[in-house]
Amino acid sequence: MHRRKFLQLAASAAAAGPLLSACGSSSGSSSGSDGPVTLTVSTWSMSTTPEFKALFDAFQKLYPNITIKPVDILAADYSTKVKVMLSGGDSTDIITMKNTTDYGQFAERGQLRDISSLASSGTAPSLQGLSSFKMNDKYYALPYRQDFWALFYNKKLFDAAGKPYPTNMTWDEYATLAESLTTGSGGSKVYGTYHHTWRSVVQAISAAQTGGDLIGGKYEFFTDQYDIALGIQNAGAALDYGTATTQKTGYQAMIETGKTAMLPMGTWLIGTLWADKKSGTTDIDWSMAPMPQRSGASGVTTFGSPTAFSINKKAKNVDAAEKFIDFATGPQGAAIVAGIGIVPALLNDDTRKVYFGLDGMPTDAGFQTAFKPDKVVLEMPVNDKSSQIDTILTAEHTLVMTKQKSIAAGIAEMDSRVQTEVE
C-alpha cells in the first residue's frame, strides 16, 4: 500500500516536471516568419476585459501561424506582478501597459524595446495619447485605447427631479445640482453624485484644468477642487469618503443600482455599462456629459490615461510582436476595440461610427458631444518618480477627504514630503 502510494506520487512528480519546465521557457522559435510562433502577451483579468480576447481572436485569424498565449494576471495585482516578472528576466513578448506610471519606470530602466519605427508608420502618428509615451525622443509603447474622464448620469433620476440633463457646467453649478438631486435618507438615500476614493477624482482633474504639475512638488492648485469635493460631501450630496473606503464601495455598483444620479469616471465605464445592460445585470438609462469646468474656462478640458502595448527587451518573438502591435493599434484593431464599447486610441470618424452605432449605446447628441473633449491631459506625467509621488499624494488625499487634516495643512504636507522624501 505504502509502496504503491509512493509510486503514484513519484509518477505524478515526474509528469509535472516537463510541464513545469515548459511553462518557464515559453516559446522556443525566434522570429521565424514561416514556422508556427507562440506569442505571449501579458493581460489583466481577461474575463472582465473583453478587448484582449477580441483582439487576439482577430489577429490569429489574420496570421494563422501565430498563436497568442495570454499571461493573465489579476487586475489588482497587475502592476506588481509585471514589475516582478520583468525584474526576474521573464521573456513574455508583449507587455501591456496598464498605466503610464509604470511605463516610465520600465522605459527608464531599459526593460522595453525601442519601437519608434512603428510609432512613425501608418496611422500610428495620429494615435490619441501617443505623445505621453515619448521618452528621450523614443517610443517604447503604442497606445491602443485612450480613456478620458467624463460625467456619467442616470436619466431616470434627472427626470424624477424634473431637472434637464447636464451639459457643459461649472464646478459650482455641478455642486448645486448634486445637492438638488439628493433624496431620501438612511439605507434608501440616493446621492446627487458619487466621488470615488481615488486621488485622481480631485487631483488629476484640477491639475488638468489649472495646468498644475503633479510631480512638481507644489500643490496649491488643488485647493479649489478640494473645496468643491469637500463641500459636496459636507452637504451630504455625495457618499462620505470614510464610508466609501470602509465599505470598499464600487463606483460601478453605485451607478448601476441607481444609488447616485451622477458619477465622474473614466470612459472605460461605457463598455461596462453597455455590456451589463445587454446582459441584463442593470436596466439603468444612462448617458454621459463633459466633465464640469472651472468658471471662465474655454472649451472642455479633462484628463485621461492611455493603455498601450510594448515589447519586452527580452522578447523571443520580436517580429510577431511588432506585427501584433501594428495590428492592434491600427485601423483594424481600433474597429475591434470600438466594437465592444471601448474607446480606441485611433479615434477617427470611422471608429466613432462603429462606436456610436453599437446597439444599446446612448443616442443623444449630448453623449456624442461629450465624446469630443477639447483637451485631454495625461493623468500622471511619465517620470520615474511618479510612483513615489503617487504614494505620498494618495496618503495625504485620504487625510484631507476624511477631514483628519485641513485642505491647507494637507497641501503643505504634500509639498514638503514630495520635496524631501522623493529620491
Place this chain on the structure above:
Amino acid sequence: MTDLITASPDSPSVLARPRPRRRRSRGWRNALIGWSFILPNLIGFVAITLVPVLAMFALSFASWDGYNPPSWVGLKNFRRLFKDDASMTALWNTLYYAVGYVPLTMLAALGLALLLNRKMRGVAFFRAVAFFPYITSLVAVAIVWNMLFNPQFGPVNQFLGWFGVHGPGWTTSTTWAMPAVIVTSVWRDMGYYMILFLAGLQAIPKELYEAAEVDGTNAWQRFRAVTVPGLRPTSFLVLILLTVQAFKVFDLIYVMTQGGPGDATLVLAQQIYQTGIVDGQYGYASAISVLLFALVLVLTLIQFWFNGRRERK
C-alpha cells in the same frame, strides 16, 4: 527506510573491509543518511530563505532598480532611512502595533484557555468557536471588520450609541485606525494561541493543584503559584511567536486600511513592500528590512536572556 539502515552494516561487503576503515565508512554513512533526511528542508531553506536574506544584507549597501546591475552606495540607504519621515513613522507604528497586539493577544488567549480548560458540556464546540477566526480567510476578516467599524452604519458604533457614546471614525480616523486594526488582529489570532496555552495547562500535573488546595489556597493563589510558573515554557514560546508576528504584520493592515488614513497604520513591512516592489528601490527597501531584522533579533535576544535568568532562579 528502517530496513535500509539496519540491514546494510551486516552486508558482506562491509564486513570484509578492515576494521578502522569500516568504522569511518559507517560514520560517513550515518552522516550521509542524516544529511539526506534534512536535505529537502535544507535545500528549501537555503534557496528561498537564506540566499535572499544574505542578498538583502548586501543590497542594503547598494542602489538597485531590480533590473540593471546594482551599484555600491555605502551607507547612503541607512542615512536616508533615519531622515525619511515615512520610514520613521512606519517604525513607530510598528512598535505601537506590537505594544498593543502582543499583551492583548496573550491575555485574551490565556483567558480563553483557562475558561475552556475544564470539563463541561460542549467544551469542544466552544474551543472550535474560539479557533474559528484563525482559520477564516484573512481578507474576509479584514473586510468584515472594516464594515463593523463603519462610522455611520457600523454595529460597533451603534452598540456604543446605546450607552450614549458617540463612536469615532475608526478606520477613517488617524487616532483610532491603529486600535481598530489591533482589535481585529487580536480577535483573529487569540484562538491559535489559546490552543498552545490549553496544551500547556494540561501538562501541569493535577497533584500540584491538589496539594495547593490541601494547603488552603484560594483560586487566585493557585493561579499565581501553580498555573503561571507551570505555563512559563508555553508563555515564553507564545511571547516569541507573537513578537515576531507583530513585527512582520502586513496582510491584515494592507487589506483593512492600506496603511491609511494618511500614514496612520503604515507599518515597516508595508513600507518595505512599497519602496521595493512598487517604487522599485530595492536597495533602500533592503535597508529598511535590515532595520526590521535587527529590531526583531534584539527583542528576541532580550526575551531569551530574561527567560534564562528566571529559569536559573
